[in-house]
Amino acid sequence: MTATAVRPTGLIPAPRAAADDATTQVARPEPAACRAVAYQRVLHQLVRRELRLLADLATWAPPGEDQRTAALTRHADLVSRVLLHHHAVEREAVWPALLRAAPAPARDAVEDWTARCARIDHMLRDLSTAARQWQVAGTDPARSAFASACRALADAVDAQTGEEERTLLPLLAEHLATEDWAAITASSHCRLSGPEQLFVLGLALEDSCAGDRARLLGGLPWSARTAWRVYGARRYRSAVVRLRGAPPAS
Template sequence: MTAVLPRPLVPTPRASSEPTTRSTPAVAYQRVLHQAVRREFRMLADLASWAPADDTARTADLTGHADLLSRVLLQHHATERELLWPALFRNLPAREQDAARDAIGYWTSRAALLDHMLRDLSTVARQWAVAGTLPARNAFARACTRVADTVEAHLAAEERDLLPLLSRYLPTSEWRAVSRAATTTLTGREQLLVLGLALEDASAIDRARLMAGLSPATRTAWRVIGRRTYRAAVVRLRGAPPAA
């Protein structure tokens, strides 16, 4: 039987005031995705900490969400490493290149560590699914907490050092080229779920920019089935509806 949350864990949409870093399509995308994975890994650790260890349906929901988040972040890092940072570097003035090279090198080392932790989390999740024991559940919750802490530090450094450069120097045309070239192994349903995660507590400005960057078919799919499917998935996972 699905557990009921003792309190609703519902994010609050962020205010629409613009942050210090100017919001461009690339920055808006980075910001809403970062916010979503920060929130979801932290929430996942909390949800797992009181989940019944031997409830196979609940275990499947939580470990399945962890798997989705991990795949999203691994693919996101690959896109940044292979497409986004090279595009940024091509457009930097000479005076910014040395500092950017150092920042990207720092990002690369942190991203490699985080990617390793995400793969370890998948292993711990499978162990809980097979064992169904309290120690296995606790190991999964601890792994989620470690990932959440590392995600927070990694993304804070990226937002401090690299998003301002994206804001100032990456042309919108280059961002569109990166978006077109990026690939994903997510199913259509998974992509709509991730879109819901990104939209949920985004500011009005970032939400508008994200939606504007989608294809007309994706926007239609979100309106017709995506929003409803996302709400049902969130209620099942959290025991409370999404914020928006």
Template sequence: MTAAAVRNTSARIPTPRAAGDDCPAPQAASIPPAVAYQRVLHQLVRRELRLVADLATWAPADDAERIAALTAHSGLITHVLLHHHATEREAIWPALLRNLPPDRQAEARAAVDAWTAGCARTDHRLRDVSTAARQWAVALTPSARDAFAMACLDVADVVDARTADEERTFLPLLGAHLGADDWAAIARSSRCTLPARDQLMVLGLALEDACAGDRARVLEGLPRSARWAWRFGGERHYRATVVRLRGEPPAR
């Protein structure tokens, strides 16, 4: 597949799907928090990796300001996904395995081992995106731009497949065997190293096309200070950043 093959033929700026309240209230109320977290995080990274690839294909190859915006966004999503993988590897899957009945242990351990190997390959591809971003910023050429777009598209395809498999394999197990107390302990121990403004940006991206139940769950799970920061400045900054990046407001 050539770089030209990913070029967007439409003049319209690509955007994520419109938000939709596709979780009926009774169903949303019954979704365990660990499952909701996985689902929201997965749809965020799937959407944004593919979106930044689309945006890069029509970006001027030598516009340093535009390059900085796109590569910074890809860097943010890369950081989020690498942190997510580390949390799964170090906390979520070990907690799940501890809670599984003995007759499910062997099968689940084999699945986690396979996930770990595949995840390492995905993380390597994410670092390839970072390398391509730096090269574009230096070279300012169409070929460097297309290499960055292709790296984003390549990892987006991989993440689409891996998260779909993860949702089939692990989410039912998380829903059945990882309790709210276990998840609360994981959430407390997982430390995000992003600056506060970037954390609010990620919050906006997570809320953008989440259903009503997941949006409520995400916001209710935040400390009061974070909800306050989102309401009084965070949401406004998020929307302004999205407009600069995409050329139009977020879907929701």
């Protein structure tokens, strides 16, 4: 599949500005809670963007072109696995740590999150079903059903992450202990291959502000930073051109 065969989307991300991008700001160690909130915000941003891009790209995809169908459904599967892992980490580690530190103010918000995310996880299974049906049938209705599933999921994720960022992330920033975040990051490993990990890193870096980029890269092992610099960024750009028909934002 060549890049010229892909109709470019109008939803290509642009790097996001933030207050911590100011060049006059003095570098200083960050509390663990700030890094935790930044991780949550960047992951939410990545998933919202990619689901909407998938809906847009699928709309223009030739319904009977197997290679294009495979590329888009494979990307949907990757985004789904990332989001499911993120929900598992929140459910099993992040929110329990928050509830230990601030049980009264966090309890209702965590219960609301649980209900919303159960619905989203169900919609992720629906998206997987729609992807398989498009791969098998290769028809215009199957393609449209896949695009609709991506769009509906993007709307649900928008609403859920927006509420989470309004209610839970401020509590996380205020109450999460350094040792709790260290334990979470040490024990939470997403089952992605090496190339998938570098690709997801590119997705996370693409439209993040300078502060979040520094946090992401600074939190990686030396070997991963080297891999990204030596070949990961180049391969990411090529993969994005094949997927979107346009290069990444930066």
